[in-house]
Amino acid sequence: MSKKMIGLLLIACLIGIAVAGIVKTNLENKDELAKIALGSDVDFLPTDEGLAKGELSPDFELTTLEGETVKLSDYQGKKVILNFWATWCPPCRAEMPHMQNYFEEHAAGSNVEVLAVNLTTEDRGIDKVQNFVKEYELTFPIPMDKEGEIGKLYQAVTIPTSYMIDTDGRVQNKIVGPMNETMMKEMIANMD
Template identity: 70%
Template sequence: MSKKLIGLTLVAVLIGVAIAGVVKDNIEKTTEFDNIALGSDVDFLATEQGLAKGEMAPDFELTTLDGKRVKLSDYKGKKVILNFWATWCPPCRAEMPHMQAYYEEQAASDNVEILAVNLTKEDHGLEKIKTFKEEYGLSFPIPMDEKGEIGSLYQAVTIPTSYILDTQGRVQTKFVGPMDQATIENIISTMD
């Protein structure tokens, strides 16, 4: 009987150690996310996925929801918020009114363009995207990533994901999760 008790105790200790490790890892990730979500001075560039700070953003050409061809390189000389989103994404829905308000109120004076790349391959059809645009009154360009190549290139696995590019097209920040207007203003104000 004592061997069973020792064995059960050993198993319980090992399970406890495993749970403690998982909890510690989750606490670290949650704290990191909270710092990012609150717009703290944390460098929110992902080190494991996506482009690193200072890298040139890969150029691409897509057709917008309005049928116009846009190239990322056409925006050289402007700061660019390159946002990846889909209509079914609740955080994207929460973010869009803030992006639109910033675009209307400050983008021009801050020399900023917003390119909200819709992950069309993962979305629910063109009509849903058009309805979404109308519902939120979006006036910035919405390039359509119909094949999913640009989202993959920028490793936009979790959405919304936004890359903030400087006037030369270099990555300054990667932000994963929804941004509010104050966060956008804070990020843009820290750029040259």
Template identity: 65%
Template sequence: MPKKIIGLVILAAMIAIVIIGAVKNNTSESDALNNMALGSDVDFLPTEEGLAKGEKAPDFQLTTLDGEVVTLSDYQGQKVILNFWATWCPPCRAEMPHMQNYFEEQAEEANVVILAVNLTTEDKGLKKIEDFVEEFELGFSIPMDDKGAVGSTYQAVSIPTSYMIDTKGRIQNKVVGPMDAPMMEQLVKEME
């Protein structure tokens, strides 16, 4: 009899975890929509947008770690690797040297911009982010998603998450997990 009770308690706990996760996820999406409606510092521009292959990537405006304002639509005419990351994420740490190598060796010739959006609301403070960028000597733009709205819009639940966006601003691929330079090269070629 006690084994049945323990089993039921464990089952109830697992169901509660699933329900809490689902409610939290819905709340995050609601918060992102409310931030957009309330005019947060992230501006989303109305277009025919979505996250499926071939759809226009949702536009946004963020401020980089260096204080520069970047708007995704300003890069139309160039290919964009839109990456979401945080300093505490081991796969992000593994990916960044590859991203920097790709940036240094191939990005300019391939007409590619890298926007590595830091999920600032999920990170451990500005100093940690600055130290991370310095450690890996990152030379590409680091937009700061300090409200969490862009990461939510792009469904960056598991990180790193990257979107490959073509010269017309349309999503061509989504990669969940770390990429290496050859993988980036291949994905960029597929956008041609």
């Protein structure tokens, strides 16, 4: 082997060790955030891969834009589209009319609920959220993640991020990026 090849292999190994250290630190931080958000006495923590299909979705309690308290566990027995978004996000803006149409045509009064969690810590203030909701004429609940803990717990790094949660409270799909009405309809129809 040439000295150049040995040098490249050595550099690749050092990069691999550095990446492994960063990943380990991030996973440890994620577990600590989950313990804070869920409480120290919980039996469930997300796996290292995040919330995978079949995992129980962590319960949370947030206040909506209208001041009502919502808990994810209150929707046990319903299929839930759990969406994370912000007003400044262009894909979120593109997705919201589809979500509202889906809610009006398929979800309202059915066994399906839409919860669009605003990542308030990432947004530009409550007045911007209120204006956004008014502009898009949104009628589904808008829980406000004022501390950013729930977005972190659900790993909503790229927004929009949505979870399809079944009637048992288990994750069936995670969608990173915008959805349209057809996607929502098909994913909900394909859940057990």
